[in-house]
Amino acid sequence: MPSYFFHTRDGEKLEIDEEGTDLPDDQSARNAAKELLTALNREKLPNGDHMSLSVTVKNAEGAEIYIASLRLDGLPPSTRAGKS
């Protein structure tokens, strides 16, 4: 099975995946990236109202095959009304 590398960015914090994970194909790697985002999101949720996470998937040749990102902005209604 080919190796894929999942580099993540949590706000400003970048984490490089040097070991990689073996997965059957690119489609599995894309699904794994989305799964990883939602899992990381769940882990992070209690810590505040803003979050931006992204995952860049590279294949063994170093080529980017997928980028996915997730953003959370939790605001009380008054703040939202003030901005609109």
Place this chain on the structure above:
Amino acid sequence: MNGGERMDKQLYLERLVLKLETHVPLPSTEREKLLDLPLTLKRFEAGQDIVREGELTKQCCLVAEGLVCRYKIVGDGARQILSLHLPGDIPDIHSLLIERMDHCLGALTPAVVGLIAHDAVRALTRASYRISEAFWRETLIEASIYREWMVGIGRRSAPSRIAHLFCEFITKMTAIGLSDGVTCNLPLTQPEIADALGLSTVHMNKKLREIREAKLIRLRANRLTVLDWKGLCKLADFDPDYLHLQPGVAKIEGA
């Protein structure tokens, strides 16, 4: 039966006694009765099923060598590993009373299993209430381990779940004399660890990397070494009470 195989069987039954005695000591008369159980040895490849869901069984499986798991496959094909079993365990002892398997038993590594006919186990448990209680206790402690895994999958963070698996594994290995309390074989692939913890492999790998970088453990070529036992237990939220081990049988120090 050649002499080597007879010696192997003796060794495997001693593992069963050792495992039972991690929980409570047995009188020597009962120990002897257990060592006389008739075993049929069977070898399994890694990944091979030992007993399948839905099967009706007439025998129990004593894990003699290797690592065995209980698992279930859900509708979309994903696997949940339900428990891990080491040499000396009889993971399907319950089949004595509920004969139809409601999950699969599979070998995670090449394994040797000692098949013991239900009739033989039944005769023994009917003749000895101490042995009957010992097996009953095993199933109760297994239920306790299931509760702990349920808490983990339901409520613990991914790093905590991974750390917990390491804590539990090395504690059990130490109790049966297969670890010195610092290092042990952990012959699990990353997808297998992920399937035991209800995590995706990519997520598990990422969090495992963090545990390594925090210098709590070293994991290389299926060998687990604890570098910081206190730190690992803290991350894992691990308290070994649920394993109900005799005092002193599993002293873990870490390197």
